Amino acid sequence: MASAAAATMFSSAADSCSRRVFLITTLQVRPTRSSSAFLRTSITVSSHARTSASPCSSSSVVNAAMAAETSAKVIDGKSVAKVIREEIATEISRMKESTGVVPGLAVILVGDRKDSATYVRNKKKACESVGIKSYEVCLAEDSSEQEVLKYISSFNDDPSVNGILVQLPLPSHMNEQNILNAVCIEKDVDGFNPLNIGRLAMRDREPLFVPCTPKGCIELLHRYGVSIKGKRAVVIGRSNIVGMPAALLLQREDATVSIVHSRTKNPEEITREADIVISAVGQPNMVRGSWIKPGSVIIDVGINPVEDAKSPRGYRLVGDVCYEEASKIASAITPVPGGVGPMTIAMLLSNTLAAAKRANSFE
Template structure:
């Protein structure tokens, strides 16, 4: 059996190229140029790297990108006032508040303060509810969207009857990716830290999504022969040489020869997350033109 490395960079480029064409069409037909505003609070180095990549890729496909940088000691009240101004600004189509926030700010209050129609992260309760109910019009969290696109890249568009096991039940990845795979007619199992006989549960999966935040957590004997493995984890570990290395939640080298396809870390789900953020921003802008 030949294992396929699922190329997230290539899939993200294909999606960005498609979005760039739609951005030009939207500007030409309706004089609307999609606009994304990213708000970052504090000096977390990783967050600033993420935001820099988001801003760069937004501009590369012809969208407007704005960044609001706030100090670590910014009050919650001030941040909420900033969001209210962005909600009321018709030139802003997408709003993203980079997480994590400083400890004195309530993340749930901030997420709830973003207009659901501009919530390009897809974290607002209204968008979560729309996704849960299978309604159209939901802005879906970006990483789960990317996961499903990568699964289809390997297995094709018809996932009916596949058994998907998701390890992790977060609101950001685990739950929404489960809902998306249910919509694709998969049989879905959500596993987590309290799941009994976790390896045996994972062995049943045609599609295995690992999103637990523990380096090399999923071992080869957990994986069904020929399964499609989507590794959402981004963990920084120290090598024997004293260098920082990025690894996923899956023991990649051990699992590679067992599965049918797997996403590498880095270069798998990560690039798709930003591409799907741009996809959500375009969708939000289209609503201004009353386009589907």
Template structure:
């Protein structure tokens, strides 16, 4: 019996006709995230029937007034409203000190009506604020971004059922599942080692039984590593750095990059591209995510997933006394 990677390779071979091959199947984050939202909406309805008057509560804490942060927050609030989550946006002024931010976090931690708390990054304050200290101040029970040291530590040692998995890696896993390709035993390459994407992505794949290689800015012969990957996840923050001819035939390519490059044909004078050169990679991959419309929508969907999960955990703790 052929492995999933073997099936993808056969799919590639069968698509070759007269020197041309079938382009990779596009994995739509827009469609997949909508499926997740519909499932979560039903889950919240079930929760409210079980506990009349109850609603999952989410707080998005923002410091300052960055335009990009405002856009991301509006997307999160819209998704929460659609699902039935009671979401609140707390915006602190740019003049806020670290002590004031920590005080606000402590207040939310103590509020039993709030089941998820995220701190919108980057912090936009005129004062120097320790981002890690702020992130770690969030209660691990409400850390639906999965960024506290406690949740990161649990993930790193494989306690997947006892932590919140960071939203972008969790979304990447959902997109991989949509292909039907199992990660078990596969050679997976992750490019990037950030605390938000690369590092937790490595841990999540490892404990999902993949063989994982993490590449970064100091990695030598990056194309060689990429060429051996059955599954490739890229979160390096460099526009179109991964070229199509690096990609293994039939591989699953998940592009987490969001980069703005000049484009005079656009009214804004720029366009959004990923970390993978999409058009050339699509000629070799078996499956690929687009940018935009790939990983981005899944990050928001997984934030909602974690918030609903946190609310269920709260309900079960209350029921158990």
């Protein structure tokens, strides 16, 4: 580790931050006329509640702005995702009436991980809710890599399947890169194909698909009318799935982007300069109030379980950002849960619809 600060940054922060429930205000959505238009639709938040929640830890060094006891707008991903699903359902209905085509999404699940099975089940329900036909393959943990590749090849050749998703993580004996690369680029609705990422990174090139979670982060900023052009943005984390594509998307929107990672010196100082922060490192409550610039916008991708004896499950979910502290300083923030999570599935549905339209030359 390059410095003590960086080491501290990626150690597990105090998990005593108790997330308070904020009053979610009515979202006003401008109607759209097409699926391309829904990506430009904005949502305005007319008002927000104020609260005087206590800080995560009395020993925390927090920004002086906390004394004002203001609270940030809640960026309600659950409500936005619902609106998007309704828009997608409308477009699918229009497409079916015009062409008789129904989009199809195939999901391949290997192994018996409960979390992966839950994700697949939720994706299937989401598909059904908008009219996308769902294809599901469940393979045993000890299945061979060749078996997975066989199903991918079959779905690649099936015109009724417009998107293919391989649920991650895969068992350790499988080569993840080989399997993801086998998905043809026209059906890569997860956006993980190197050609899609390469196009995303290049000016004047357009990827066929953008990875769903970072796409959802940017969509939330758009829908809440957050200006990105010319702003300073910090992405915490540099994974291929979220961090790197999120940074590329922000750069495409003309933000000045810094990436904070495990080797970064003085991560707090860099993050404190940001107008927009996207955090995706998987460390509970790592980003404290002292890291936040007053008035900034916080998109928290982290979903981390922490022990909670008061919860019936014995744990609760928190983000990478200490919500209680940050919400007193930021102008807007996503909650956990109910922020980025619902948007990820909504963007998967959006990508599947786009794939079906492209395959059938439907506008």
